[in-house]
Structure formats: C-alpha cells, structure tokens
Amino acid sequence: MIRMSLPKDGLPAEQVLDEIRALRAADRPTHGGRLFAYVYDPGLDGLDELAMAAYALSAHVNGLDPTAFPSLLAMENTLVGAAAVLLDGPEGVVGNVTSGGTESLMLAVKAARDGAPGVQRPRMVAPVTAHAAFAKAAHYLGVTLDLVPVSPQTLRPAAADVAAAVGPETVLVACSAPSYAHGVVDPVDEIAAAAAAAGVRCHVDACFGGWTLPYLRRLGVEVPPFDFSVPGVTSISVDLHKYAYTPKGVSVLLHRDAQLRRPQYFAYAGWPGYTMVNPVISSTRSGGPIAAAYAVLRHIGDSGYLALASRTLEAVRGLADAVSAVDGLRLVAPPSSTVVCFTADAFDVFVLADELASRGWHTQPQFAFDGVPPSIHLSVTASVAPRVAEFGPDLAASAAAARAAGPVSLPEVSLDRPLPELLAALGFGAGLPERMAPVNALLNAVPPHMREALLVDFLGYLQRPNGE
Incomplete structure (x- = not known):
C-alpha cells in the first residue's frame, strides 16, 4: 500500500466512484448466493436501491x-x-x-x-x-x-x-x-x-x-x-x-x-x-x-419474510442433502436453523475449502475445538436456493480433488520469526496466498492463545497506511 495524502484539488465525483469500484473488484461477491458468511442476501430485485x-x-x-x-x-x-x-x-x-x-x-x-x-x-x-x-x-x-x-x-x-x-x-x-x-x-x-x-x-x-x-x-x-x-x-x-x-x-x-x-x-x-x-x-x-x-422491513412485510424463510429452508435442506451424498463428508449437527456445518473424515477439510473456493464457492472454515473436529460453516440465505443444484456437483468434485491431494503438510516455519518473514514463508505476497489450506492447518494446530496472537499481528500488519 502506498501512503496517500488528500489530492491538492478535489477529484471529479465520477473519478472517485471509479476508484471505489476498482477497490471493490477485489472483494468477495456480496450477492448471488456463493458467499456463505459475512453477508446476507435475500435475492430480491430493487431492495438495495430502496435501502440506499x-x-x-x-x-x-x-x-x-x-x-x-x-x-x-x-x-x-x-x-x-x-x-x-x-x-x-x-x-x-x-x-x-x-x-x-x-x-x-x-x-x-x-x-x-x-x-x-x-x-x-x-x-x-x-x-x-x-x-x-x-x-x-x-x-x-x-x-x-x-x-x-x-x-x-x-x-x-x-x-x-x-x-x-x-x-x-x-x-x-x-x-x-x-x-x-x-x-x-x-x-x-x-x-x-x-x-x-x-x-x-x-x-x-x-x-x-x-x-x-x-x-x-x-x-x-x-x-x-x-x-x-x-x-x-x-x-x-x-x-x-x-x-x-x-x-x-x-x-x-x-x-x-x-x-x-x-x-x-x-x-x-x-x-x-x-x-x-x-x-x-x-x-x-x-x-x-x-x-x-x-x-x-416495511417493504418486505410479514408474508415476504415467511416466503424468504421458506426459500432458505429449501436451500438448507438441499445443501444438507448434497453434503450427505458425498462419501467422506458428514454433518456436524442436523440443520435446525439456517446453518449447514460439515466436516470431512477421509480428507483434509481445509483443502476442501480451497477446492470449493477455486470453483467460486466462498465458505468459512472453522478450527477444531474441544473434541469438535475442524469444519466448514455455511450461513444459508434465500439467495442460495437457486444455486443448490450447482453446489452439489461442485462439492463432489471438490471432495474428490481434496481426497486425491491428500492432507496438507504443516509448513515448516518458526513462529518466532519476524512477521514479514513468517508471512512470506506461508505464501503471502502482495495479497493472500492462492491456497489457504497450509495457513489454516497451521492455525488449527497451534493453541488458541497463539492463534490469537498470530492473527492480531497479522491484522496489525495489514492495517497500516504506509504498507511498510
């Protein structure tokens, strides 16, 4: 990142908006039913315009x-x-x-x-x-x-x-x-x-x-x-x-x-x-x-929310069926709300998350905790329902690829190294590594207090205006 001061003269409005659009191009998709965390999309035409x-x-x-x-x-x-x-x-x-x-x-x-x-x-x-x-x-x-x-x-x-x-x-x-x-x-x-x-x-x-x-x-x-x-x-x-x-x-x-x-x-x-x-x-x-x-709230109304819940329920059941149909995958808990959470018994769940990402599905890996295995979390919204038929085959293909790749090897890095050296050893360059499984495997292996310290240092490393 390059340190930037305010422009001497103000920029035209459309130029500023173009800058924001260019920055937004690196973000995960907030609409379309392929991001299963952080955002909630009903898939309703015109709702964004009304809200804004x-x-x-x-x-x-x-x-x-x-x-x-x-x-x-x-x-x-x-x-x-x-x-x-x-x-x-x-x-x-x-x-x-x-x-x-x-x-x-x-x-x-x-x-x-x-x-x-x-x-x-x-x-x-x-x-x-x-x-x-x-x-x-x-x-x-x-x-x-x-x-x-x-x-x-x-x-x-x-x-x-x-x-x-x-x-x-x-x-x-x-x-x-x-x-x-x-x-x-x-x-x-x-x-x-x-x-x-x-x-x-x-x-x-x-x-x-x-x-x-x-x-x-x-x-x-x-x-x-x-x-x-x-x-x-x-x-x-x-x-x-x-x-x-x-x-x-x-x-x-x-x-x-x-x-x-x-x-x-x-x-x-x-x-x-x-x-x-x-x-x-x-x-x-x-x-x-x-x-x-x-x-x-006034625009969607009670009957609208009931319809959205119905579509979400349809999506949850479809995703859960897709998980159950893949050999080596199992649900961590029977879906009872709007979450589908699953783990892999026969291959590395973090590799599976990378394989899904390579096919355009952005999930949320979760680390092992107190007897509960590492897992993949899906927050399911109404916009996912039309995508369920696409997810099943991609999940099966991702599982096959993860099985063929085998478990990820923990990177041989010393956690005592300076953070820039540690990040370089983990594959961080100008941005995130293409594959996050080695990083997630490392974070999964260390005690929670060490994971906290590593991620605090990493976030602090990112949040600097001069990027040095």
Whole structure:
C-alpha cells in the first residue's frame, strides 16, 4: 500500500466512484448466493436501491438527541416493536437499536453488571459455543466469563452444568438461539429456569436466528422455545442486518421491562457541556442504517419474510442433502436453523475449502475445538436456493480433488520469526496466498492463545497506511 495524502484539488465525483469500484473488484461477491458468511442476501430485485435511498434520506440525521430528530426515534421504536412482536415480547417490553450483535451483547452484559451494583467481582456464565462477543464484552467491562462445556454429540450445554456454574457473583447467564458456529439452539427453557431460580438475568443471543426461527416454526420446523414466551428470559438480541436483510449496522436489544433496561444507559452531567445520555455505546449515530432498516422491513412485510424463510429452508435442506451424498463428508449437527456445518473424515477439510473456493464457492472454515473436529460453516440465505443444484456437483468434485491431494503438510516455519518473514514463508505476497489450506492447518494446530496472537499481528500488519 502506498501512503496517500488528500489530492491538492478535489477529484471529479465520477473519478472517485471509479476508484471505489476498482477497490471493490477485489472483494468477495456480496450477492448471488456463493458467499456463505459475512453477508446476507435475500435475492430480491430493487431492495438495495430502496435501502440506499432511505439511507440517503436520513444519513445526516443524528441519533444523539431524539428530541431534535423525532423521525429517527419513530423509526427506531418501529424496529424495536417489530422485533418484540416477532419474539413474543410481553406488555412493557422495551429495546434499542444498536450497530450490530456485538454491541447488543456488550450492552446486555453492561445492563446485568450495572443492575447488580452490590456485586464486587461480577461474573457471567455461558456455553463455550456462545459467540465470541461475550468474551469481548467480559474483557471490556471487567466481568469474569465462566464457560460451560457442551456435549461433542449434541453441541449443547447441559442445564445442570449451567446451574452448577452460577454463583453468588454471577450477574448474567447467556445462551444461543442458535449458536453461530453450528446452528444449534441451546436448551433455553432449562437454562432460563436455572437462572431464574438463582435470581440471575438470562440473555438469549438470537442475533443470528431471531429473525428466522419464528418463521421456520410457522413453516413446520420444530424450533425449541427460546423467546420471551420462556419464563426467566430477561433480554434478547436479534440482528436485523442478518436475516431481516437490512444493510449493515442494525441490531435490536430487547429487555422484558424498562427497569431491566435502565442500567444499560450511560448519563453524565459532570462537565459544562450538554448532559450526555446514551442508550447505546455510541453517542452520535447516523440515521442512515435505521432508516434503511425501516424501509426494508416495511417493504418486505410479514408474508415476504415467511416466503424468504421458506426459500432458505429449501436451500438448507438441499445443501444438507448434497453434503450427505458425498462419501467422506458428514454433518456436524442436523440443520435446525439456517446453518449447514460439515466436516470431512477421509480428507483434509481445509483443502476442501480451497477446492470449493477455486470453483467460486466462498465458505468459512472453522478450527477444531474441544473434541469438535475442524469444519466448514455455511450461513444459508434465500439467495442460495437457486444455486443448490450447482453446489452439489461442485462439492463432489471438490471432495474428490481434496481426497486425491491428500492432507496438507504443516509448513515448516518458526513462529518466532519476524512477521514479514513468517508471512512470506506461508505464501503471502502482495495479497493472500492462492491456497489457504497450509495457513489454516497451521492455525488449527497451534493453541488458541497463539492463534490469537498470530492473527492480531497479522491484522496489525495489514492495517497500516504506509504498507511498510
């Protein structure tokens, strides 16, 4: 990367847009049903244009003061209300729009911590399959995270183990609906009952599945109880920028009542400026994402989301059948939401991921953890349904190629070498190596703390304006 200063004279608008288009050419495809992570595509014509038009209408509106911009308050309350209805919120349920699932989870932890001011060393209990954002929240907020193991067979925690982990300093118990990695819904009713018996809040992380599980249930899928209909559930998070298909930057955090939400707020009057009162982490907030989400939800509507869930369910079942049809592949868990997760018993799963990428399918490899083998994760969206017939033959061909290639050999590199030398030895040049299997094999082999350190250094290496 070359260090760039601002041009002396401003560039023409179309030239600037051409620069962005050129940069975007290196990105993964966000539409078309061939990227199984990071983006969520409903495959609906005209939806992007509607969302961007709504975004533009409110891009300069500031959510810092809802009395100055009541339009944003009205749209936010509409989004919260829609999520509350979908998740069986009781009379008195309240909530806020956040920038994403991580912020929603951090605020749920903050509300629980600050809602128990008498606890000097607050702790939180969660399954090891809980989203990493809980660990981030614990780190940022000074809360100790007590992790509960899951069964390697079911990938669910036992409620008795959760109950045993709850102690006098526990301020929050968390569970997933579903877990991101494997798409498995935790036993929320049993976990919430254990939390309630201990007098502790219970948060359900439904960021990934909260907008689809209710529709899948209406389509006949057996969905375990997970929402506010479950006694003991005190808060739920759901991301609209996932399966509500809104542009990025929109999640909702719901609390069963206003008293539970109150410690989520931050207020400060000890300076000569305006009194700061924030319901979420940010102060200034662009109205663009909220307006775009409002437009998308109003445009798609309930029947539209039911149809999208039906197409997604069709795609999930088709992909799962394709995996089961290939000798040497097996599903890590029976698909019960919008995730297909599979592993390879007879060949290297990281080589398989490379082979799929060479055929235009961009998946998310996952490393082995606590008795669960390395796997390939597919987040399935409605746009995938027309592609399922293409995926099956490509998966079979990729598996045959991975079997013929054999297991990847771990690169013989010293992890103590300077990062540029290590990257060069792993095949990094001007960009990513053509094949990522050797890198993934190395990361899979090292302990998690070393993997964290390597990836922190790598990201820091990338994020430098001078590229030196």
